[in-house]
Amino acid sequence: MSVRDENIIEVEGLTKAFGDFKAVNEISFVVKRGEIFGFLGANGAGKTTAMKMLIGISTPTSGKAKVAGFDVFTSAEDIKKNIGYMSQKFALYDDLTVRENITFFGGIYGLKRQQIKNKSNQLIEELGLEDVKNQLVGSLPLGWKQKISFSVAMLHEPKIVFLDEPTGGVDPITRRQFWEMIYKAADEGTTIFVTTHYMDEAEYCNRVSIMVNGKIEALDTPQKLKEQFKADNMNDVFLKLARG
Numbered sequence: 001m002s003v004r005d006e007n008i009i010e011v012e013g014l015t016k017a018f019g020d021f022k023a024v025n026e027i028s029f030v031v032k033r034g035e036i037f038g039f040l041g042a043n044g045a046g047k048t049t050a051m052k053m054l055i056g057i058s059t060p061t062s063g064k065a066k067v068a069g070f071d072v073f074t075s076a077e078d079i080k081k082n083i084g085y086m087s088q089k090f091a092l093y094d095d096l097t098v099r100e101n102i103t104f105f106g107g108i109y110g111l112k113r114q115q116i117k118n119k120s121n122q123l124i125e126e127l128g129l130e131d132v133k134n135q136l137v138g139s140l141p142l143g144w145k146q147k148i149s150f151s152v153a154m155l156h157e158p159k160i161v162f163l164d165e166p167t168g169g170v171d172p173i174t175r176r177q178f179w180e181m182i183y184k185a186a187d188e189g190t191t192i193f194v195t196t197h198y199m200d201e202a203e204y205c206n207r208v209s210i211m212v213n214g215k216i217e218a219l220d221t222p223q224k225l226k227e228q229f230k231a232d233n234m235n236d237v238f239l240k241l242a243r244g
């Protein structure tokens with residue numbers, strides 16, 4: 001693993017309030033280049049809200065954050081060009097073929113026609129999609145869609161990729177394959193910021209933060225967290241924290 005000593009995300013006292021309710025309440029952390037950073041928390045803990053601020057689509061109420069060197073308040077557009085994002089709900093267009101999806105998103109990310117062609121061919125080969133490249137994405141199993149979706153989020157070779165529960169509802173073998181793709185991207189220097197509800201996946205991260213009611217209550221390597229909470233596995237760590 002090639003975690004480098006360069007801060008690619010810097011967050012300090014970041015807060016998002018909806019009226020009187022603070023969905024994200026003064027969170028602070030840094031993420032290093034090439035790191036796989038797990039962003040955990042129970043439903044409603046504030047993960048998606050925090051992630052939306054970091055990808056430049058939601059303005060924070062207060063605090064500071066820099067992503068890929070750009071300020072979330074003043075340079076949200078630059079952030080969007082330098083990151084990839086795979087959201088929980090939106091994956092790909094079901095009524096476009098695999099190749100059409102790649103071409104469409106390549107265009108959105110500003111790739112040139114030849115680059116899109118090269119990337120599509122590379123991706124189809126790497127994912128073994130030759131036989132299904134002209135099929136509608138809607139006809140493919142969820143696990144395939146997720147893998148294509150991840151590759152599409154990486155089309156423009158972003159410095160960081162944000163994955164919001166990328167493996168939700170997918171079988172364990174496909175989840176494992178998905179994580180192999182994550183490792184490969186991290187080895188190549190891409191920073192991975194990932195939320196998950198699967199605690200076995202938390203073990204695969206370099207460091208993990210755990211959010212409870214808008215605050216980060218723990219942040220360390222899986223090994224250190226297990227020691228700190230005298231737990232056998234990340235599931236126990238999570239339960240101890242979430243239950244208070």
Ligand SMILES: Nc1ncnc2c1ncn2[C@@H]1O[C@H](COP(=O)(O)OP(=O)(O)OP(=O)(O)O)[C@@H](O)[C@H]1O
Pocket residue numbers: 018023041042043044045046047048049050
């Ligand atoms: N636009 C909004 N207006 C008001 N409240 C909101 C808004 N968006 C989110 N919230 C609230 O903020 C809290 C955190 O929500 P968020 O979606 O960030 O949690 P999460 O940790 O991502 O949960 P999940 O795992 O279910 O996606 C929730 O109580 C949610 O109802």
